[in-house]
Amino acid sequence: MSEHNDERLISAILASGVKIPPMPVALMEVLNLERDDDAGPREYAEAISRDPGMTGAVFRVAGSPVMGLHTKVDSLEKAITLLGLRTTVGVARSESLRSALDAPELTPVMNKLWARANRLADLALGTARVVRLRGVREDLIFQAGIFHDCGVAVLCRRDRGYAGEFLAAHDWPDLIELDARHAVNHAMVGLMVARNWQLPNDVGQAIRHHHERHPENLPEAVRALCTLIQFASHLLAQRGGGADGEWDAVWKAHAEALFRNAGLELAEVEEEMLSLSL
Numbered sequence: 421m422s423e424h425n426d427e428r429l430i431s432a433i434l435a436s437g438v439k440i441p442p443m444p445v446a447l448m449e450v451l452n453l454e455r456d457d458d459a460g461p462r463e464y465a466e467a468i469s470r471d472p473g474m475t476g477a478v479f480r481v482a483g484s485p486v487m488g489l490h491t492k493v494d495s496l497e498k499a500i501t502l503l504g505l506r507t508t509v510g511v512a513r514s515e516s517l518r519s520a521l522d523a524p525e526l527t528p529v530m531n532k533l534w535a536r537a538n539r540l541a542d543l544a545l546g547t548a549r550v551v552r553l554r555g556v557r558e559d560l561i562f563q564a565g566i567f568h569d570c571g572v573a574v575l576c577r578r579d580r581g582y583a584g585e586f587l588a589a590h591d592w593p594d595l596i597e598l599d600a601r602h603a604v605n606h607a608m609v610g611l612m613v614a615r616n617w618q619l620p621n622d623v624g625q626a627i628r629h630h631h632e633r634h635p636e637n638l639p640e641a642v643r644a645l646c647t648l649i650q651f652a653s654h655l656l657a658q659r660g661g662g663a664d665g666e667w668d669a670v671w672k673a674h675a676e677a678l679f680r681n682a683g684l685e686l687a688e689v690e691e692e693m694l695s696l697s698l
Contacts, residue, residue: 426628429608438578438609440616441520446471450512451618454505464508465497477515478508481562486542486549486698506559513617514566521573529576529583533569536592536656541565542698543652550692551682556622556644563619564626564645565652569595571609571627575602591660596631607631631666635674647674655693 443451449467453459468474475496481487482499493499500508518534544565545558572595576583582602586593599605607628614624626645629635635643650671657664676686 426608426611429605430612433605433608433612436604438574438604438612440574440609440612441517443617444471444516444520446474447512447516447617450474450509454509459505461497461500461505464500464505465495468500468508468512469496471516473519474512474515477511478503481507481511484542485696486546488549504559506557507562510559510563510566513563513619517567517570517573517613517617521577523577526576526583529587530573532587533573533576537566537569539698540568540649540652540656543655543693544648546696546698547648547651547689547693551679551684551689553644553648553678553682556641556648560620560623560641560645561648563623564630564649567610567614567619567623568627568630568649569606569610570613571606571611574609574613575604575606579604592656594665596666633670635670643674644678647671647678651675651689655690658690658694 446467449470450464453463453467456463468478478496478499479493482493482503487502491502493502503511514534514537518530522530541562542565545561547553548556548558548561572586576586579602582598582604585598585601589598595606607630610627611624613619614627619627622639622641622645625639625642626649629638629642630646630649632638632646635646638646650666654664654667654671654675657667672686679686679689
C-alpha cells in the first residue's frame with residue numbers, strides 16, 4: 421500500500437475519534453538522552469529511576485531468560501549497561517505506553533494484551549539469536565515484538581465493544597476479523613502510535629505491515645521483522661495461543677527463506693524454540 425494511501429487512512433482514523441496518547445514527560449527525558457552523545461548508563465538510570473514503572477520494566481527485561489545474562493543485576497545502571505541503551509529506550513517506551521493507556525476498567529484487557537506482547541517479543545528476539553540473524557538490530561526486533569499490536573490497546577480504550585470482544589475471545593482473537601467487525605485497522609493505528617512516540621522507522625513499518633498479504637514487496641529489514649513477529653505468533657499458537665491462519669497462507673514460506681539464509685531449516689528452529697521456557 422502506498423504512503424499516500426496510508427496518509428488518507430490515518431486522516432480517516434483521526435476523524436473517527438481515535439486519539440493517540442501523548443508521551444509522558446519521563447519518557448521525553450529518556451528520548452532526549454538519545455540525542456546526547458555523552459549520555460551513558462548513569463544518565464539513563466537517573467532519568468528512568470524517576471518512574472517506578474519504567475524502572476521495574478528495565479529490571480524485568482534484563483532478567484528475562486532470553487537475554488541470557490548470567491550475572492546478578494543489582495542496580496538500574498547495571499541493568500541498562502547489560503541491555504544496551506537502544507533496548508533500554510525500547511523498554512521505556514513500551515512501559516510508558518502501557519501506563520498512558522491504563523484505565524481501571526480495562527485492566528484485564530491490558531494485562532492480556534501486554535503479557536502476550538512481552539512473550540512474543542522474547543520469542544522473536546530468542547529466534548533471532550538462535551538463527552544468528554544478521555542485518556537487523558536486536559533492539560528493533562524487541563520493539564517490533566512489544567509494539568506490533570499496540571493499536572489494539574488504543575482501540576480497546578476508545579471502543580468498549582471492541583475491548584469486550586477482545587477479552588472474551590478464547591486466549592487470543594483473530595484480530596483481522598475483530599477489526600473487520602468494527603471497521604477499524606489496528607495495524608494502522610499502531611503506525612500512528614509509532615510515529616507519535618518516535619519509534620524507529622523500520623519498527624513503525626513492521627507494525628503497519630505485520631499482517632501484510634504480500635510481504636515480498638516490503639523492504640528486506642521490515643520483512644524480516646514481520647517474519648519474526650509472525651513466527652513468534654506461530655510458536656504461541658503451537659502452545660495453544662490463539663489463531664494461526666496467516667502462518668501457512670503467507671508467512672511460513674518467508675520464515676523458511678529467512679532461516680535458510682542462516683543455514684537452518686524451519687523445522688529445527690521451531691523445535692528448538694518450542695523447547696525453551698520463554
